[in-house]
Amino acid sequence: MSRHSTVFERQPPREAAIDATLRPSRLGSYWLEDAPGAGHPQLTAATTADLVVVGGGYCGLWTAVLAKRRDPGRRVVLLEAETIGWAASGRNGGFVEASLTHGEVNGRARWPDEYDTLHRLGRENLDALERDVLDLGLDVQLERTGTLSVAYEPHQVRWLEEDETGDWLDESAVQAEIHSPIYRAGRWERDETALVHPARLAHELARVAGELGVEVFEHSRVTGLSSGRTGGVRLRTERAVVRASAVALATNVFRPLLRRTRLSTVPVYDYVLMTEPLDAAQKASIGWDRRQGVADLAHQFHYSRLSADDRILYGGYDAIHRRQVSPEHEDREASYRRLASHFLTTYPQLEGVAFTHRWAGAIDTSTRFCAFHGLARRGRVAYASGFTGLGVGATRFAAEVMLDHLAGDDTERTRLAMVRRPAVPFPPEPLATIGIEATRWSLDRADHDEGRRNLLLRTLDRLGLGFDS
Incomplete structure (x- = not known):
């Protein structure tokens, strides 16, 4: 299988910039503190x-x-x-x-x-x-702004072109909405998502x-x-x-x-970063005036949004399976550094913005x-x-x-x-971990091969166990 680098590998930020943006962060959910x-x-x-x-x-x-x-x-x-x-x-x-x-x-x-x-x-x-x-x-800061699905690789653009839901945004239009140099196209479903x-x-x-x-x-x-x-x-x-x-x-x-x-x-851990509130100049540098939720089209996808006080929440990509739920799984430096790196590639104009919070949560994943x-x-x-x-x-x-x-x-x-109909159960351990890790590896390979799914993923698709994020 050929392997292509993603934009996050082609345009990585400086390690010093990653260090600086993560240094002020503390472990804990911003939402629960707020x-x-x-x-x-x-x-x-x-x-x-x-x-x-x-x-x-x-x-x-x-x-x-x-x-x-x-x-x-x-x-x-x-x-x-x-x-x-x-x-x-x-x-x-x-x-x-x-x-x-x-x-x-x-x-x-x-x-x-x-x-x-x-x-x-x-x-x-x-x-x-x-x-x-x-x-x-209910005082929950509800905003029905929809979701903007974004493409940052050519094959993802093709996927969006084939989609017929929502409003099509070409490269200039999507970058007019959110000023990220890596966004090549988007689809905005305006009424299918609210934020709280x-x-x-x-x-x-x-x-x-x-x-x-x-x-x-x-x-x-x-x-x-x-x-x-x-x-x-x-x-x-x-x-x-x-x-x-x-x-x-x-x-x-x-x-x-x-x-x-x-x-x-099975528990799968998802990792999240939250920035400090953006000042007026920082907010102007990224646009995002219509405050949509954002998700990209990779199998290992990122999601992001603005809070009421103009912080950026940035999460996803790593999905780490654990055999049981435990607080010890929440502080995973490699995942937070990867997220910070991808964030700075997505919004290079925000270098210098600090993350105040980092946290993780276990997702109840079914087949x-x-x-x-x-x-x-x-x-x-x-x-x-x-x-x-x-x-x-x-x-x-x-x-x-x-x-x-x-x-x-x-x-x-x-x-x-x-x-x-019941969900198909996972196999007992250690078979569940072996299968999940093989699937995760395959999804990563697909993201590095223009979205092409290997034999394992195609087999899971035929069995009704496949997944496209």
Whole structure:
């Protein structure tokens, strides 16, 4: 296989410039620092509930809020192992995408007969989320600015030319939007993505949940789940027991409470940098006046956006699989240096701008690269997971699915093949790590060979396990 260098290898910045821009950074999510949570008590006494939600990220919070809106008299308890939004919900880029399938290519490949329905339902879900932000008074800095997909290599330009979605931008037009010398073309889908402050979204949902009557408990890790003798479900925490009529599991990347889903996700770490606020001259040097979310077309892609105070978030590229979630995986110097290098190649005019924060988060990756759904324990336990980095919006849809399942409702959502069919599990270790590393190597090779996919990637495509970012 021939190997071509990418623009990031052809035009690297000085090592001294990378050192200077990273030196001021500290390890920690900017979003969580900027919007600390209000705090909730720990569950210390036995209790009962009509519905227990396990997990205090977006999926669990949306489930609790929507459950109370469906039935205000229902007693709902939410149990979070740490603090609200501390994991993926406080560490992501804040891209609220309409897609439920991780993009059109993935969706059409897996569910060709129902993709149009999935696309419509995804748009309706995004519209409903935006209405909820307004109706519930969620202070989340929502901006529906869309996503600008950019090409920096000739083969990526060809991909964009073949695409028919959004507005086409040639080289001069895309560089007029965002003044990066490496951008060769773009497609701007203006209405398929909103941007939010991720931690604010989690904390505002928790606030509204409390106002609706949801009992929210932090530092209340669920350690076991069993079927009760009277037909309910018994959940054990470190200090108390909860008996519930129904349970919604929204545990994201963490060890599932159901044995059947323990091979359905693997943790993949994503790395992020956040700059200091740009001053007026720096902001003028890059343009970006319409504040779109930005993502490039590489298999190992970068994503970026502006915060409300004109910081640039820059993340992606490295996707590092780990066998378990642990804080020790978050400070990976090689990934942060690579991101800083790519950032300075993308925006050379911003040399001298400092990064103030660096952080990482574990993505709950599934073999289908989007969420899977299910029902267990004779219809008393619903679950959703495997959002693979696209959960800010899709978790709301998943919450509706779980509530439909628990109610026994036959809806358009529950009839979807995407909802009815389980995700193919990963093989046990060490086979999972071997396969994931081989796939990651192959994706890197594809990015260095004009996007051409090797035999492994083509085989995974045929098996329904392939992926195009």
